[in-house]
Amino acid sequence: GQQVMQIPQYQHVQEGEDFTTYCNSSTTLSNIQWYKQRPGGHPVFLIQLVKSGEVKKQKRLTFQFGEAKKNSSLHITATQTTDVGTYFCAGPAQGGSEKLVFGKGTKLTVNP
């Protein structure tokens, strides 16, 4: 079945360092979404990318959608302690858009 893989599973950085998480789908996606879940919290929608090669920025966060629409990345510049949490990517399930398939997430910890 369709799979959405994320790497790395864990990432520990010093405050001020950059961070990148990668998302790869086994199938072409019509769109890709990113979510953030703070420790003890619930996932919060960050952004949706739709177009091939699309790049979107939210302050220190940069999101990219690959040309083949099978991969995506989230890059955080100069991490802060407020960036701590788990970042999930998700894409519509193959064969229809009834549901999203989530990656297992990348857990980011930031050492102050």
Added chain:
Amino acid sequence: DGGITQSPKYLFRKEGQNVTLSCEQNLNHDAMYWYRQDPGQGLRLIYYSQIVNDFQKGDIAEGYSVSREKKESFPLTVTSAQKNPTAFYLCASSRKTGNYGYTFGSGTRLTVV
């Protein structure tokens, strides 16, 4: 403000008992979903519903049941048939299925004692 409300936040259940988790949204969203989250497992889909009085099984539906009698409500029952029910349960909703971002509730942490 519109949102999605899950209750209770924490729930303790004895083995062999059924328990129902509440999920209510006032966002006028058509689609609603139930996910289970275990450490290191990400989000696994239990059930989802696109319209009232209709729902579909997700990847791990065994031992769970749902209903969708109203657009605003999508309760999840964890039955005694669920062998490992201790987990964090998340309800979500979206405007349409798959192509819009999900809004998640704050979750219910279920512990079987």
